[in-house]
Amino acid sequence: MILDDFITITPTGLYCIYGDFYLDPQQPVKEAVVSHAHGDHAIGGSEHVYCTAATESFMKHRYRKFAAVDFYIKAYHQSFKIKEVSITFYSAGHILGSAQVLMEYQGVKYLYTGDYKIEPDATCEPFEFVQADVLITESTFANPETKHPSPVKEIEKLNNTNSNIMLGAYALGKSQRIIQLLNHHCPSKNIMVHHSIMPFVKIYEDYGMELGRYKMYDRKVMKNNQQHQVYIVPPMVFHSYHKAINVVRAFASGWENLQQQNGISLYISDHADWDAILETIENVQPKQIWTLHGDGKQLKEYFKDRLEVKILN
Structure with missing residues (x-):
């Protein structure tokens, strides 16, 4: 019973x-x-x-x-x-x-x-x-009415811009998934990761997850290269730099409200x-x-x- x-x-x-x-x-x-x-x-x-x-x-x-x-x-x-x-x-x-x-x-x-x-x-x-x-x-x-699109097709949207991208993603889970997707579907992009996300990335790798190439964020690299840089940041950083210049903004989420006022919508949900x-x-x-x-x-x-x-x- x-x-x-x-x-x-x-x-x-x-x-x-x-x-x-x-x-x-x-x-x-x-x-x-x-x-x-x-x-x-x-x-x-x-x-x-x-x-x-x-x-x-x-x-x-x-x-x-x-x-x-x-x-x-x-x-x-x-x-x-x-x-x-x-x-x-x-x-x-x-x-x-x-x-x-x-x-x-x-x-x-x-x-x-x-x-x-x-x-x-x-x-x-x-x-x-x-x-x-x-x-x-x-x-x-x-x-x-909610049907999540293909994450591959969503991440491939980033190939349509040469501009640098500030990409908001949750530090645990979403960021690691985004790194892996970028490596497989956006090979021209240089991936940089906010320092607060890095420990979670390392734990993923410790458990045998192969995410591909990425680097710790380097302000000089972002400043000196105006194209093909993707900087993955946690939500707090993403929202605090709402008026960041010389970047296209995107936030990886299934929530529609988090896509508003961004240059690229990125409907990738977990x-x-x-x-x-x-x-x-x-x-x-x-x-x-x-x-x-x-x-x-x-x-x-x-x-x-x-x-x-x-x-x-």
Whole structure:
């Protein structure tokens, strides 16, 4: 029997009362199961953190000695228990080390996707379809009108300008994906990376991800070369240099509002769009869908009278 209260939303985050643990808590807790290392899912200070090895590495870089009291590193497909709940990680395809969390209790399987994408990405482990009774899915882009274009076609837009480009991208995950895409599809571009992004790039390489060529940002190189330079910067830098001169601006994101007032739109998302969510549901074959991190109303309407959709947020 599916337990409606198996996962509940609390001020601290998603709580499993049957295992007495939190999924991606927003405050330090005793038992934290962390899907991936983005700051809105992984905070420092918890006592026991269960995650993949790459997620531990990213958290230790970001939070230093405050990352956690103890880490319990689990490989994909390696099952473990917290109290009476059996847990197994499966790749989520979002960023390096990202995991879906399959929880089994009293014969019922609950699958928490965390953030995920199902399209190919050479910089992280590919998404795995896992069957479950309840699919607890992110719904960031759960809108029939949202269909992400090909990331290759998007990155190839940069070949249409010779001007230098200031390219905004999240420091963890998106920047490394952009470096790899640029190397394969924009060979004439010289890639420079903001210093705050470099440690994450190095961790990717430590885990065997081949991103290609890049250099630390050099102001003189950018100043003395007015063409073919791509400078990858984190969002804070991108927005603080809103009036940067002699560069074309672009921001790699699936969000339309982040494309406004830029010289080039760059719709490259690391989240599942509408079609990908439907494909995931088809493969997971759940009896119920619970939605998080977005608006699940359109999924609820789409599956009306066919499949129960519960909106958790």
